[in-house]
Amino acid sequence: MAGRILLTGGAGYIGSHTYVELKSAGHDVVILDNFSNARHDVIDRLEVITDGPVTLHEGDVLDKAFLASVFAAHQFDAVIHFAAKKAVGESVEKPLDYFETNCTGFSNLLMAMRDGGVFRVVFSSTATVYGEPETLPFTEDHRLAPLSPYAQSKVVCETLLAQCKTADDRWAYGILRYFNPAGAHDSALIGEDPNDIPNNLMPYIAKVATGELPTLNVFGDDYDTPDGTGVRDYIHVVDLARGHVQSVAKLIGGNETHTLNLGTGIGYSVFDMLHAYERACGKKLPYRIAPRRAGDIDCFYADPTLANDWLGFEARRDLDDMCRTSWNWVSRRKNT
Ligand SMILES: NC(=O)c1ccc[n+]([C@@H]2O[C@H](COP(=O)([O-])OP(=O)(O)OC[C@H]3O[C@@H](n4cnc5c(N)ncnc54)[C@H](O)[C@@H]3O)[C@@H](O)[C@H]2O)c1
Ligand SMILES: O=c1ccn([C@@H]2O[C@H](COP(=O)(O)OP(=O)(O)O[C@H]3O[C@H](CO)[C@@H](O)[C@H](O)[C@H]3O)[C@@H](O)[C@H]2O)c(=O)[nH]1
Numbered sequence: 001m002a003g004r005i006l007l008t009g010g011a012g013y014i015g016s017h018t019y020v021e022l023k024s025a026g027h028d029v030v031i032l033d034n035f036s037n038a039r040h041d042v043i044d045r046l047e048v049i050t051d052g053p054v055t056l057h058e059g060d061v062l063d064k065a066f067l068a069s070v071f072a073a074h075q076f077d078a079v080i081h082f083a084a085k086k087a088v089g090e091s092v093e094k095p096l097d098y099f100e101t102n103c104t105g106f107s108n109l110l111m112a113m114r115d116g117g118v119f120r121v122v123f124s125s126t127a128t129v130y131g132e133p134e135t136l137p138f139t140e141d142h143r144l145a146p147l148s149p150y151a152q153s154k155v156v157c158e159t160l161l162a163q164c165k166t167a168d169d170r171w172a173y174g175i176l177r178y179f180n181p182a183g184a185h186d187s188a189l190i191g192e193d194p195n196d197i198p199n200n201l202m203p204y205i206a207k208v209a210t211g212e213l214p215t216l217n218v219f220g221d222d223y224d225t226p227d228g229t230g231v232r233d234y235i236h237v238v239d240l241a242r243g244h245v246q247s248v249a250k251l252i253g254g255n256e257t258h259t260l261n262l263g264t265g266i267g268y269s270v271f272d273m274l275h276a277y278e279r280a281c282g283k284k285l286p287y288r289i290a291p292r293r294a295g296d297i298d299c300f301y302a303d304p305t306l307a308n309d310w311l312g313f314e315a316r317r318d319l320d321d322m323c324r325t326s327w328n329w330v331s332r333r334k335n336t
Helices: 012-024 041-050 066-071 088-093 095-115 149-167 202-211 237-254 270-281 305-311 317-335
Strands: 004-009 028-033 055-059 078-081 120-124 172-178 180-182 216-219 234-236 258-262 287-290
Touching: 004 012, 012 028, 012 041, 012 237, 028 305, 066 095, 078 095, 078 237, 088 149, 088 172, 095 120, 095 149, 095 237, 120 237, 149 172, 172 180, 172 237, 180 237, 202 216, 202 317, 216 270, 234 237, 234 317, 237 258, 237 317, 258 305, 270 317
Parallel strands: 004 028, 004 078, 028 055, 078 120, 120 172, 172 258, 180 234, 216 287
Antiparallel strands: none
């Protein structure tokens, strides 16, 4: 069932891909973003991909009057909330900033939703809420043990949603715990676009492939994994975006609350990713073994069964698709 949907953080990496998938599913979509981690030309690119104008409200989720004006301007059926700070390491340095944007920003949004009579929300959570694995693959009932202020901020938001639901049964929410998003849109017009030196593996490798960075630092080759490097569950950003379309459709159609992993169920090592990227860009990429990164876990991946049962969600794209679309995006961006 199509609806009118507010996308907070809709100019960002996952939000922009979700915008495209929502539009192609027939939804009416409004973007709210403060462009603290996005470029304005993303909006032009979205207009090219979807062949139509983007409705945008530029502002901050910390600004309550702004939020009220957005809800006064539209009658939304649901909200998908991406707007947040997301760098695990930075959150250790700046816990107050992370609490403010991620937790206060979200409670402001929920208040504006309640005041506007909107009670359906999809929330961007993360696999890092599970912390050190007690069992693998991670199932949704694995205990939560966040290891960083960033992960803690997501647990606070998840808890707040459950408390809202207990207080008022009109709330219906989808909590989506993403594993590691990677790749870019097939059009090569949108993708991950970090301004600084990337923290995450794929955007870092991409900058080595374009020659913007000299060498990949492989953070440890002595983990208890098949090749000694860290293992993660990388999921194509377009698959992730489709998961949001399915989640919000479930909320609009039936009011059913759900908490789900979005991953593929397959773990790949740093070397698996490096070699897949070499295949995509057609050249050898330099790397060196560096010390372990503080706080890293050796291996984790999702049990995707519940998302399949609830939403019919299934990741369709593999690691080679992620690397190919990333390479197309970064090589095109470098030349424009
Ligand atoms: N990318 C990942 O690895 C990953 C993994 C798990 C969960 N998540 C979560 O998914 C969501 C989206 O992540 P992303 O990778 O697209 O990040 P992103 O930084 O590309 O997108 C976030 C968007 O929100 C906007 N924003 C930030 N603070 C804002 C504020 N105060 N008011 C209004 N807009 C604001 C930014 O400008 C940006 O466009 C985040 O909530 C993140 O925590 C991301
Ligand atoms: O330059 C690099 C960057 C990363 N890695 C390794 O690559 C793997 C993946 O690292 P990264 O891409 O930084 O992802 P994670 O540390 O797993 O965290 C990401 O994925 C989580 C979801 O699983 C999100 O919640 C986090 O926000 C996001 O940063 C790890 O083994 C790292 O040690 C390197 O070897 N070199």
